[in-house]
Amino acid sequence: MSETAPQTGSSHLAHxxxxxxxxxxxxxxxxxxxxxxxxxxxxxxxxxLFPSLIDVFWRCxxxxxxxxxxxxxxxxxxxxxxxxxxxxxxxxxLALLMVRSRAVDRFLSPILTLFQGIPALSxxxxxxxxxxxxxxxxxxxxxxxxxxxxxxxxLGALRGMSKDLMEMVFxxxxxxxxxxxxxxxxxxxxxxxxxxxxxxxxxSRVVVVAELVxxxxxxxxxxxxxxxxxxxxxALAWTLQLVFFVLIVQGxxxxxxxxxxxxxxxxxxxx
Amino acid sequence: xxxxVTPPEVAIHLDHVSKVFVTAGSEGAYRAVDGLNLDVxxxxxxxxxxxxxxxxxxxxxxxxxxxEPSSGTVRVSGRDPxxxxxxxxxxxxxxFQNDRLLPWRSAIANVELGLEMxxxxxxxxxxxxxxxxxxxxxxxxxxxxxxxxxxGMRQRVSIARAFATNANILLCDEPFSAxxxxxxxxxxxxxxxxxxxNNKTAVFITHxxxxxxxxGDRIVVLKRPAMIAYDVxxxxxxxxxxxxxxxxxxxxxxxx
Numbered sequence: 471m472s473e474t475a476p477q478t479g480s481s482h483l484a485h486x487x488x489x490x491x492x493x494x495x496x497x498x499x500x501x502x503x504x505x506x507x508x509x510x511x512x513x514x515x516x517x518x519l520f521p522s523l524i525d526v527f528w529r530c531x532x533x534x535x536x537x538x539x540x541x542x543x544x545x546x547x548x549x550x551x552x553x554x555x556x557x558x559x560x561x562x563x564l565a566l567l568m569v570r571s572r573a574v575d576r577f578l579s580p581i582l583t584l585f586q587g588i589p590a591l592s593x594x595x596x597x598x599x600x601x602x603x604x605x606x607x608x609x610x611x612x613x614x615x616x617x618x619x620x621x622x623x624x625l626g627a628l629r630g631m632s633k634d635l636m637e638m639v640f641x642x643x644x645x646x647x648x649x650x651x652x653x654x655x656x657x658x659x660x661x662x663x664x665x666x667x668x669x670x671x672x673x674s675r676v677v678v679v680a681e682l683v684x685x686x687x688x689x690x691x692x693x694x695x696x697x698x699x700x701x702x703x704x705a706l707a708w709t710l711q712l713v714f715f716v717l718i719v720q721g722x723x724x725x726x727x728x729x730x731x732x733x734x735x736x737x738x739x740x741x
Numbered sequence: 742x743x744x745x746v747t748p749p750e751v752a753i754h755l756d757h758v759s760k761v762f763v764t765a766g767s768e769g770a771y772r773a774v775d776g777l778n779l780d781v782x783x784x785x786x787x788x789x790x791x792x793x794x795x796x797x798x799x800x801x802x803x804x805x806x807x808x809e810p811s812s813g814t815v816r817v818s819g820r821d822p823x824x825x826x827x828x829x830x831x832x833x834x835x836x837f838q839n840d841r842l843l844p845w846r847s848a849i850a851n852v853e854l855g856l857e858m859x860x861x862x863x864x865x866x867x868x869x870x871x872x873x874x875x876x877x878x879x880x881x882x883x884x885x886x887x888x889x890x891x892x893g894m895r896q897r898v899s900i901a902r903a904f905a906t907n908a909n910i911l912l913c914d915e916p917f918s919a920x921x922x923x924x925x926x927x928x929x930x931x932x933x934x935x936x937x938x939n940n941k942t943a944v945f946i947t948h949x950x951x952x953x954x955x956x957g958d959r960i961v962v963l964k965r966p967a968m969i970a971y972d973v974x975x976x977x978x979x980x981x982x983x984x985x986x987x988x989x990x991x992x993x994x995x996x997x
Contacts, residue, residue: 638841641805642858642906643830652854656845733845735888 521703529707539692543711546681546689549605550673550715553612554666560613561620568621569628582618590615590676594683604685611680616669623668627661628654660731667723674712751816752910752942753781753804758813760799773799775966776813781959783909786936786943788957790950792995795965797946801914804944805835817910831859834908836916840895842887848898849874849883855906873901877931893924900928904935911936911943917952929955950991954984962994970994 511520533539564582568575593614597607631654639653681690689708696704760774773796781787791797802808803815806822806829815822822829834855842851852870861869874883877897887895896916903911916932917925933956936943945956953960962971971994973987 634837634839634841635843637807638835638837639843639854640807641833641835642855643827644858648858652843652857656843731845733886733888 518700518702521706525703526706526710529703530710533707533711542687542692543689543715545687546677546712547715549608549612549681549688550670550677553609553677554616554669554673556609556613557616557620557669558662558666561617562624564617564621565624565628568625578621582621585614586618588614590679594680597680598683608677608680608685612673612676615676616673619669619672620665623661623665624658627658627665630661631657660727663723663727667720670716670719670723674716678712750782751780752783752785752818753779753944754814754816755779755800755803756814756816758800758803758810758815760796760803760808761811772966774803774810775968777968779961779969781942781944783942784940786933786945786956786958788953788960789944789946789963790953790960790991790995791948791963792965793948795963797948797963798914800963801912801944801946805833805912831855831906832908833910833912834903834906836900836903836911836913838915839919840887840892840899842895842898842902844887847884847886848879848890848894851887851898852901852905854902855908859906869905870901873905874898876935877901893920893928896920896928900932900935904939907939909942911941913943913945915946915948918947918949925952932956950988950995953991954988960987960991962991964994970997 505523508520509523512522514520517525533543564578568578590611593611597610601607601610635657636653639649644652677688678690678693681688682694685691689712692708693705696702696708755777758774758777758779759772762771762773763769764771777800779800789797789800799808803810804817804822806817806826809823817829817833820828822833842848843854846854849867849870852873853866856866856869871883874880877900879894879897879901882890882894887898890898896919900916913932917928920928929952935941945953947953947956958976959972959974961969964970971991973990975983975987979987
């Protein structure tokens with residue numbers, strides 16, 4: 471005999487709703503605390519140091535609603551995505567070559583490690599000296615700063631593929647294209663998505679540096695204008711545009727992960 | 742490439758086959774197979790029996806075309822399975838020791854894998870995969886991912902995957918060794934029935950004498966490095982007393 475009465479439909483719904491609110495509350499709490507501290511500081515400091523977040527909100531709204539200002543945001547987003555796509559394509563190709571040939575691996579690994587040690591700002595200087603076109607300069611900087619990470623992450627994913635599964639697929643004598651479609655692509659996809667998530671954050675920081683120095687538009691350029699005007703509310707509003715973008719793309723990538731990787735077993739006990 | 746003459750009416754032919762692995766250590770080379778001669782007739786169920794490390798899996802990989810022999814000739818249906826790798830598409834199927842299911846594919850999609858390589862149209866592919874899953878008692882689990890299936894169910898999916906391509910030659914590397922005896926016994930009986938019904942040539946690797954006696958109509962006992970120490974054929978008419986004699990003889994050979 472059961473000692474507890476079965477939950478009714480409405481109480482179960484209420485329980486789920488409460489759990490969802492609790493989850494939302496716990497993830498929003500850190501942001502709420504930071505906002506409150508900032509807003510509190512704005513009461514005691516001058517506007518150019520800690521502007522009211524209400525001002526920042528109106529500035530954000532102005533950027534969203536103004537065609538020319540939002541075009542700057544879009545330009546920066548396009549630069550980030552183009553740079554990441556370029557680095558991913560080149561890095562993926564290099565990783566394939568490295569995994570196929572030990573000689574290529576021995577040759578390229580030290581070069582990529584060397585690239586990893588070069589600061590983003592140095593690439594900005596090199597690009598200004600070497601190239602004329604603004605867009606190509608920024609694309610070059612974005613690719614060079616994210617290329618090593620993409621290459622090493624794809625390389626690691628390729629090397630980490632299960633030998634047993636690979637041998638099983640080989641036993642069916644697949645063509646190269648089929649091997650890639652049925653085995654390699656699904657096996658490395660989780661690492662590729664992680665690589666995109668990591669590099670997205672890096673790229674959003676680098677693009678601002680690149681635009682600060684070499685561009686005539688974009689979020690970085692606008693940040694430079696705000697610095698010259700000593701307009702902290704403007705600087706925050708433009709920074710938030712990039713933050714929103716990163717959060718939206720990260721959210722989309724997480725959604726893709728939840729959908730594509732539903733085959734994964736989930737342990738009831740957390741790590 | 743060394744050309745060998747394959748005797749007629751031979752599905753698998755190994756002629757003076759050796760395999761030497763170059764090791765990284767100071768020992769230099771490890772001889773896994775040494776001058777092995779072996780013929781398997783079409784429709785025969787050969788059980789390859791031997792202790793761990795005697796070279797069974799190396800022979801298996803050479804017949805499958807996954808490993809190249811260092812010397813000698815391997816022929817499957819008259820062709821070199823390593824050099825003519827692609828020509829064996831759909832002709833050799835393998836059941837591995839562990840299920841090796843692709844975790845991102847459902848049970849039915851795993852069974853369809855070999856059929857995809859053969860460019861079978863989707864509808865036909867799905868019908869074939871569905872039919873094999875049903876035959877193996879997995880109806881209703883078509884859309885389950887491997888993590889949601891038990892070990893026995895996963896191994897049944899892998900057997901369905903091997904049979905679905907309708908390959909003439911089946912290679913099995915201790916496919917039931919990771920299962921409990923009751924499940925393994927059921928699957929073994931099912932496997933033998935399917936092989937006989939579909940008239941396949943099968944090479945079955947095992948280290949269990951009982952399993953070899955249950956599965957094979959021929960047992961080859963290997964000694965390290967893979968050389969034939971005992972070779973015996975029998976059929977369903979072979980009596981229990983004679984089987985016990987074979988078991989005893991195999992035991993002696995393995996213990997020697």
